[in-house]
Amino acid sequence: MSKVGTAPVTVAVPARTSGPLALQGGAPVASPAIGVVKVEITESDIDAALVVLKSGMLAQGKNVLALEEAFVKASGCKHAVACANGTCALQLAYEPLFDPGDEVLVPAWSYFATASMIVARGGIPVFCDADPITYGIDVADAASKVTPRTAAIAATHIYGNPVDIDGVEGLAAKHGLSVIYDAAQSHLATYKGRGIGAYGDAVTYSFYATKNLTTGEGGMVTTNDDELAAKLRLLRSHGEPQKYTHTMIGYNYRMTDLEAAIGVSQMKRLADLTQRRRANAAKLDRLIAQIPGLTPPTPTPGGEHVYHLYPVRLDEPRFRSVENGLGVRDSFCKALNAEGVGTAIHYPRSLTRQPVFDKPGVRHCAVADRLSRELFCIPVHQALTDAQIGQIGDALAKVADALRA
Numbered sequence: 001m002s003k004v005g006t007a008p009v010t011v012a013v014p015a016r017t018s019g020p021l022a023l024q025g026g027a028p029v030a031s032p033a034i035g036v037v038k039v040e041i042t043e044s045d046i047d048a049a050l051v052v053l054k055s056g057m058l059a060q061g062k063n064v065l066a067l068e069e070a071f072v073k074a075s076g077c078k079h080a081v082a083c084a085n086g087t088c089a090l091q092l093a094y095e096p097l098f099d100p101g102d103e104v105l106v107p108a109w110s111y112f113a114t115a116s117m118i119v120a121r122g123g124i125p126v127f128c129d130a131d132p133i134t135y136g137i138d139v140a141d142a143a144s145k146v147t148p149r150t151a152a153i154a155a156t157h158i159y160g161n162p163v164d165i166d167g168v169e170g171l172a173a174k175h176g177l178s179v180i181y182d183a184a185q186s187h188l189a190t191y192k193g194r195g196i197g198a199y200g201d202a203v204t205y206s207f208y209a210t211k212n213l214t215t216g217e218g219g220m221v222t223t224n225d226d227e228l229a230a231k232l233r234l235l236r237s238h239g240e241p242q243k244y245t246h247t248m249i250g251y252n253y254r255m256t257d258l259e260a261a262i263g264v265s266q267m268k269r270l271a272d273l274t275q276r277r278r279a280n281a282a283k284l285d286r287l288i289a290q291i292p293g294l295t296p297p298t299p300t301p302g303g304e305h306v307y308h309l310y311p312v313r314l315d316e317p318r319f320r321s322v323e324n325g326l327g328v329r330d331s332f333c334k335a336l337n338a339e340g341v342g343t344a345i346h347y348p349r350s351l352t353r354q355p356v357f358d359k360p361g362v363r364h365c366a367v368a369d370r371l372s373r374e375l376f377c378i379p380v381h382q383a384l385t386d387a388q389i390g391q392i393g394d395a396l397a398k399v400a401d402a403l404r405a
């Protein structure tokens with residue numbers, strides 16, 4: 001439950017900013033506006049990329065190896081296999097761990113790829129509800145959906161918050177399931193003092209442009225299983241142990257050395273950036289706890305959150321919309337954006353409500369549906385200043401006061 005890096009909180013309590021909402025012609029709280037993400041590419045990242053460009057050796061090479069080595073050290077795992085993005089990391093991990101026709105337990109509250117790659121493998125996603133406090137998969141709901149055809153569980157460490165790993169592993173052990181964790185949003189998160197890479201059969205990561213560590217596009221699969229690691233390396237590159245000798249069907253899911261060089265450079269400061277996110281989250285927690293109707297995120301017991309995102313939960317019945325036809329949460333965000341605070345909705349609908357999955361027979365998930373109406377993400381990124389965090393608190397308080405039902 002720790003909020004590590006809880007530096008002394010010096011941010012003032014929200015000064016119930018009076019005056020009309022910026023949306024209605026008042027002065028915005030934050031000017032210039034505070035973006036919900038801030039992608040920082042440093043001179044060191046650029047220098048590392050330039051070295052690769054000047055070398056002319058752009059494809060997978062020594063920088064990919066260096067990124068994999070750095071990731072092994074940082075994530076508590078034995079092997080790391082870099083690949084082109086977090087979606088193909090899932091596809092690579094799924095292929096050896098369940099067969100076409102198998103059922104796979106998956107959270108309804110996750111990014112699309114966690115479930116879509118199950119289908120790409122020929123598996124059947126069985127959607128499970130979210131825990132209403134931590135937003136990870138509800139293990140009891142997952143347990144109630146196990147059948148003789150269930151072969152695996154794919155659980156997401158959502159927003160940077162480790163899932164209830166003990167619960168997931170207990171369920172998997174009872175039914176002999178493979179375990180894949182989607183950690184696209186959770187680099188460097190830990191559970192019970194160990195890196196999340198120490199758990200499960202495979203863990204997948206994304207290095208998309210807005211992630212805590214980015215290579216523009218990029219991904220990684222980690223595992224502690226020697227045989228699985230060897231298979232992942234083959235699958236990543238056309239099942240080709242030697243040039244032009246193909247022992248299995250594989251893909252070209254390789255990462256470029258240019259991307260990897262940026263990743264290696266960023267790995268050197270990832271721990272520091274993560275601490276800054278945690279310190280910012282601790283300050284935001286304090287401010288939001290004082291605003292009735294808003295709830296800050298809750299780390300999973302035993303887990304150390306890395307705050308890729310900071311989801312605020314709005315108790316929908318306690319607020320009203322400013323505009324006919326606009327939902328309460330979206331209305332709240334519109335007012336907040338006008339005050340100069342960026343927001344993002346992760347996600348506007350549960351996976352069972354995605355047109356591709358919302359077919360006759362699909363079982364909808366009540367908590368996930370409610371989260372899709374009540375959660376919104378605010379800035380927590382590494383570049384926030386204390387003054388900006390104070391402005392975020394003021395803007396939240398101002399909008400909450402103005403839109404209270």
Ligand SMILES: Cc1ncc(COP(=O)(O)O)c(C=O)c1O
Pocket residue numbers: 085086087088110111113114156182184185205206207208217218219
């Ligand atoms: C939980 C989760 N899984 C998978 C992915 C897919 O990663 P990528 O965009 O690198 O393919 C993402 C990316 O947003 C994600 O957030």
